[in-house]
Amino acid sequence: MLHSLYEEQIAADPLRTERSTSDPVGYLEHVNRVKESVHIPVIASLNGTTDEGWTSFAPLVEQAGADALELNLYHLSTNLWTSGATLEAYTLDTVRAVRTLVSIPIAVKVFPYFSSIPSLARQFEEIGVNGLILFNRSYQPDIDLETLEVKPDLKLSSSAELLSRLYWIAMLADRVDLSLAVTGGVHTGADALKAILAGADAIQMVSALLLHGPGHLGAVRQEMERWLEAHGHSSLDEIRGIMSLEKREDSRAFSRAGVLEVLQRGIRPGG
Ligand SMILES: Cc1cc2nc3c(=O)[nH]c(=O)nc-3n(C[C@H](O)[C@H](O)[C@H](O)COP(=O)(O)O)c2cc1C
Numbered sequence: 001m002l003h004s005l006y007e008e009q010i011a012a013d014p015l016r017t018e019r020s021t022s023d024p025v026g027y028l029e030h031v032n033r034v035k036e037s038v039h040i041p042v043i044a045s046l047n048g049t050t051d052e053g054w055t056s057f058a059p060l061v062e063q064a065g066a067d068a069l070e071l072n073l074y075h076l077s078t079n080l081w082t083s084g085a086t087l088e089a090y091t092l093d094t095v096r097a098v099r100t101l102v103s104i105p106i107a108v109k110v111f112p113y114f115s116s117i118p119s120l121a122r123q124f125e126e127i128g129v130n131g132l133i134l135f136n137r138s139y140q141p142d143i144d145l146e147t148l149e150v151k152p153d154l155k156l157s158s159s160a161e162l163l164s165r166l167y168w169i170a171m172l173a174d175r176v177d178l179s180l181a182v183t184g185g186v187h188t189g190a191d192a193l194k195a196i197l198a199g200a201d202a203i204q205m206v207s208a209l210l211l212h213g214p215g216h217l218g219a220v221r222q223e224m225e226r227w228l229e230a231h232g233h234s235s236l237d238e239i240r241g242i243m244s245l246e247k248r249e250d251s252r253a254f255s256r257a258g259v260l261e262v263l264q265r266g267i268r269p270g271g
Contacts, residue, residue: 001204002034004045004072005061007053024057028064035065043107045070051097058098068105071095074136076111084115091120096127107131109183111138117168121176131179132172133204134165156207161185166198171254173199173244187211189223199241 005027021030027044035042044066048054054071061069073094077087095108106128112135114120121132142153162185169180182195183204192203208216224236233239241247245254252258 001043001070002031002045002066004047004070005057007046007048007050007057024060028060031061031064031066035067041067043068043070045072045109047072047074048094049075051094054094055097055101059101062102062104066104068107068130069098069102070107070109070131070133071098072109072136073111074138076113076138088114088120092123092127095124095129099128105130107133107179107181109133109136111136112164112168118172118175121172121178125176125178129178131181131201132176133181133183134168135184137161137184156210157185157187158207159185159187159191162191162194166194167254169195169200170198170244173241174246189220189227192220193224193227193239194243196236196240197243199244199246201240 003021005022005024009022009024020026031042031044042065044061044064046054046057046061046069048057048071058069071094073091075087075091091110095106099106108124108129108131110117110120110132117134124132137157139152139154141150143149144151162182165182165184169182172178172180179201180199181202181204182198182200183206186192186195186203186205187208195203205217205220208220212219228234228236228239248254252261
C-alpha cells in the first residue's frame with residue numbers, strides 16, 4: 001500500500017524540475033519502481049478534490065502497474081447548504097466515474113461521518129467497488145491558548161480508536177460483497193486479531209509503524225500466531241468474522257439494547 005497522491009500536489013507546481021513521489025510523474029515512477037522491486041501486490045492511493053483530479057489520474061496509476069487503487073475520500077463539508085444526501089450522491093458519482101475508467105480492483109476509504117454506513121457500503125458494492133476501508137481519520141487542528149493561533153496537530157492513534165472500526169466491520173462482514181479493511185487503531189497482534197474476528201479481510205497500520213518501525217510487523221505477526229496456536233486454530237480464515245453480526249446469535253451487543261445494558265451496568269469512578 002503506497003501513500004496517496006494528493007490532488008493539491010498534482011496542481012502544485014507544474015514547472016518544478018526535481019522529482020518527488022508527491023508529484024504526479026514522480027508518483028507514477030514510484031508505483032512502477034515498487035512494482036518492479038517486490039513480489040506482492042502494489043496498491044496505489046489517490047486523494048482527489050475535483051472530478052477531473054480523480055478521473056485523469058486513476059487510469060495513469062493503473063498504466064503504471066498498480067495492482068489495485070485506493071480512493072482516499074477525504075472530504076469534510078464546510079458548506080451550510082450542502083446536505084448529507086448531496087454529499088453521498090457526489091461521493092458515489094466520483095467513485096462510479098473512476099470505476100468506469102480502470103479495470104483493476106478499487107477500494108474506497110471513508111470517514112465514519114455518513115449517516116448510514118451500511119447503505120453506503122451496499123451502494124459501493126452495486127457500482128462495482130471491491131473493497132471498503134474503515135475509517136479515515138480526520139486531522140483536526142488544535143488552538144494555542146497563548147498565541148491564539150490555530151496549530152496543526154498530528155496525533156498518532158491508540159488502540160482505543162479500533163472499537164468504532166470493529167463495530168462497523170462486524171456489522172458489515174458477510175452482508176456485503178466487499179473486501180473489508182480496518183485502518184485506525186491497530187497497534188498490536190491483539191488489535192489485529194480482533195479486527196479479523198470482527199470480519200476484516202485486511203488490516204492497515206500506520207501509527208504503530210511510525211512509533212516502533214517496520215520491524216513491529218514481525219512482532220504483531222508472532223503475537224497473532226501464538227494466539228492462534230494457543231486457541232487451537234491453524235489459520236486466520238478459521239476465525240475471520242466469527243464475531244460478526246451475521247455469525248453471532250446474540251446480536252444484542254450491536255443493537256440499542258446492548259447500549260442500554262452497558263449504560264445500566266455503569267462505569268464506576270476509578271474503576
Ligand atoms: C504521517 C501520516 C501519513 C499518512 N498518509 C496517508 C496517505 O498518504 N494516504 C492515506 O490514505 N492515509 C494516510 N494516512 C492515514 C493512515 O493511512 C491511517 O488511515 C491513519 O493513520 C489511521 O491508522 P493508524 O491508527 O494505523 O495510524 C497517514 C497517516 C499519518 C500519521
